[in-house]
Amino acid sequence: MPLNIPPAPAAAERSLSAALQSTTVPSPHPLFLNRGALRPVLPLPVHRLAPVLDPAVPATSRLTGWRFLLENGGRAVGAAETMLTADGWAFSHFGEGPYIASTERAVRRAEALTGSYQPRLLSIPELYMLTLWLHTDPAADPAEGAPRADDILVPLAPAPPGITADHPVRVDALLPLLADRLRIAAPAG
Template identity: 80%
Template sequence: MPLNIPPAPAAAERSLSAALQSTTVRSPHPIYLNRGALRPVLPLSVHRLTPVPDPTGAALSRLTGWRFLLESGGRAVGAAETMLTPDGWAFSHFGEGPYIASTERAVRRAEQLPGTYQPRLLSIPELYMLTLWLHSDPTAEPGAGSPLPQDILVPLAPAPPGIAGDLPVRADTLLPVLAGRLTITAPTG
C-alpha cells in the first residue's frame, strides 16, 4: 500500500527554499554548488527519542525538524534539514552520507508492506542511530505523538552493532533493546 506522506509545514519549506537560493549558506559538498538543480522531495518529520522512558515504560519522542531528500537528475544526492525554533521553522543544515540511500531503500520497502503508514524519522543521537518510523495512524498529526507498540521501525544503515540495518521491526520489539542501551547506570564505589 502507498505511504501517507504529509506535507511539511509551509514555513519549513520556505526556509529550505531560501537556503537553496542563498549564496551565504555553507554547503559541505560541491554537489550543492548548483543548488538550482536540486529539488526537495520526501519531506519527513524528524522526532528525537527521549533517552529515558516515561514512568509507565512507554517511549517518548518530540518533533525536532523536517528532513527533505535533495534530488538531482532523478536521484537523491543529499538531504536538507529544517529545525523548529522559538520563532518558527528555520533552515538547519545540508547533509550527505549513507542515510540518504538507506532512507530511499527503507521507503521503497515500506511501500510494499501491508497496511498504510505515515513515514517519519526517529533519531536516537545517543546511539548514532536513525530509523524510518512507520506510524500506524496514517492520518495523525505528523508533529505529534510517540512510537506506538504496533508501529514499525526500520533502522537505517549503518545501524549500531547488534541491530540489523534496513530490516523492519515492530516498535515493541526494538524499543526495549534501545532503552537498554540508553540506560546509564550510576558508578558505584
C-alpha cells in the first residue's frame, strides 16, 4: 500500500473520544445520536493553504486540525474534526456532506497509485475547496511542511468551477489555476 497514514496526536484522539461520549456536544444529524456506534477511522491532518497569488512563489500551509471519518456498520457516515488551540488539541465539530464520500473515493484511488505518499487534507477556504494532499515524503512530520511541486492534490467533490474533482494532479500543475481563481476571489484593495 503506497499510503503511510500518520497517527493522530493522542490529545486529538482523546478530545474526539470525549466529544463522542458527551451528551452536550451538538450533533448535526440524527446519525450522530447513537454516538456509541460511531468509530473514528482514517485520521488525516488538515492544513490550510496560504493564499497563492503568484504560482512562481512556493506554496505554504499550516496545520489547523485533524479530521477523522466516522464509521458506523463499516461505512463512513460523517466526520469529526479537532483543532489546535493555544492549550493543545480540542474537539471542533461534527460534519457531514459530500466530502465524506469524496474523501473515501480519493483515498481508495490513491492506494492504487505507484509511489509512496502521506495523505493529508489541504483546505483552500477562499475557494470553498478541500483536496486530498498526497505528500511525496511518507515519513514527514504530518504537522510540518508545505505542498511541494511533485506532491499530488486530488480536489474533493464538489470542486470549484473549472477544477475537476476526483482527478489527481501535481501541485505544480494545479497551483497556477488556484492562483488565478484566488486572484479573482480576492477583494479589490
